Amino acid sequence: MVLLAVGDVCGEPGLCLFEAKIKALRRQYEVSVCVVNGENTDITGILPDHAQRLYDAGADVVTLGNHTYHRMQIARLLDDSPFLLRPMNFAGNAPGHGSLIHILPDGKRLCVVNLIGRCECDWNADSPFTTLSALLGRAEADLYVVDFHAEATSEKAALAWHNDGLVSAVFGTHTHVQTSDERVLPRGTGFITDLGMTGAVDSILGVRPEQSVSMFLGMPPTRFESPPGPAKLEGALFDIDEQTGRCRAVRRLRVAE
Numbered sequence: 001m002v003l004l005a006v007g008d009v010c011g012e013p014g015l016c017l018f019e020a021k022i023k024a025l026r027r028q029y030e031v032s033v034c035v036v037n038g039e040n041t042d043i044t045g046i047l048p049d050h051a052q053r054l055y056d057a058g059a060d061v062v063t064l065g066n067h068t069y070h071r072m073q074i075a076r077l078l079d080d081s082p083f084l085l086r087p088m089n090f091a092g093n094a095p096g097h098g099s100l101i102h103i104l105p106d107g108k109r110l111c112v113v114n115l116i117g118r119c120e121c122d123w124n125a126d127s128p129f130t131t132l133s134a135l136l137g138r139a140e141a142d143l144y145v146v147d148f149h150a151e152a153t154s155e156k157a158a159l160a161w162h163n164d165g166l167v168s169a170v171f172g173t174h175t176h177v178q179t180s181d182e183r184v185l186p187r188g189t190g191f192i193t194d195l196g197m198t199g200a201v202d203s204i205l206g207v208r209p210e211q212s213v214s215m216f217l218g219m220p221p222t223r224f225e226s227p228p229g230p231a232k233l234e235g236a237l238f239d240i241d242e243q244t245g246r247c248r249a250v251r252r253l254r255v256a257e
Contacts (some may be wrong), residue, residue, distance in 0.1 A: 001242045002029055003145060004253070005171045005233035006059075007178065010199030010206025011043050011226030015053060017233050020196055021255055022058035029237055033102055035112055036060040036235075037147060037173040037195070038050060040206060043224045048077045055083050060102055063114040065149035065174055068096070074080030087116035087149060089131040091124065098131075101141055108242055111141035113167075115159070117150025117174075130158060136166055142168040143245050145238070153179075153193050160191040168245050169238045171195050176205040178234045178252065188246030196234025200227050201256065230257040239254040 004025065009018055018036065026034060036059040041050035045067045051074065054062050067085045069075070078086055078096030081085070083086055083232035088098020103108045113135060115128040130149065136144065144167040150156050151174060160170040165187030172179075178196025185191055208227045215221060233255040239248045 001032040001110075001143075001240045003169060003238040003240060004029065004031040004235060005147070005169070005195055005238065006034065006036045007052065007195030007197050008037045008040045008173055008176055008199075008206075008232065010203075013229075013231040014197070014199035014206065014233075015041055015050060016185050017231040017257060019053065019057040021233055022082075025253075025255065026058055033060050033110060034058055034103060035061045035063060035145070035147060036198075037065065037149070038154070039064040039067045039149075040199070041208065042071055042163045043226065046074055047071050047245055048073055051077060052085050059083070059184065061085060061100065061112045061239060062116070063112070063147040063149070063173070065116055068159040085112065085114040087114050087125065088135070089115055089126040089128050091126075099135060104242065106154060106242060108143060109141040110143045110145065111135075113144060113146045115146060115148050115157045117148065119150065119155040120153035129162060132159070132163060132167075136163070143168050143240065143242065146171070149174045151175065157191070157194050160185060160189055168240045168247050169250075171236055171238075178254065180252070182236055182250040182252050184250060186246050188244070190238040190247030190250040192236050192252070195236055196254070198233045198235070199231055200222050200229055201232050202229045203227050232256045
């Protein structure tokens, strides 16, 4: 099984590039499952039509993060959608769900899990470590993969090492900067600290540079926008043995316009 995980899609440039490239990428790499983080499709948050566009273009699962509820129009879709996830360790009364089962062609059950980190962030979330352990203890699926939306690289690595051999892959999102540490851990879990970003190349994390700079200079905040110009798609490919659940290889991916 080949899993394609795509980093945070930012604004219209990221959405358009994803729509233009994903079907060809699925054919080229014989992708079985595509998971994409979509929480920045409206720069800070996601709208229902954005989620549908990602799904229609070729995503099997759309994950979110700390901007999940910044556009409350998404709340109903979070409860009703079979493909949209919010972090599982949000408070129990939060709209939506944090994991889903995707049936593979051979009938095996792949569980996709969305978690959010707590280190250096104030997201009022439960522990991602105990949340994932409780889910694994229920043994509802044959294979598990995790989108861990977190700030601290150490927290992402710790979650992966703690669950090495228990899940097939852990891939980090949120920082929008692709890391070069992709590897298979000793017991067979594929890991990369951050998938990167799908959005405008000439930007600061997908935002017009002048807007981001002005924020650090103490100027009054404005609604973030994506800049014009070329975009890039970043992510990673995980080659997973469906019989054992072990990851055989991890490969970074970057596609530019």
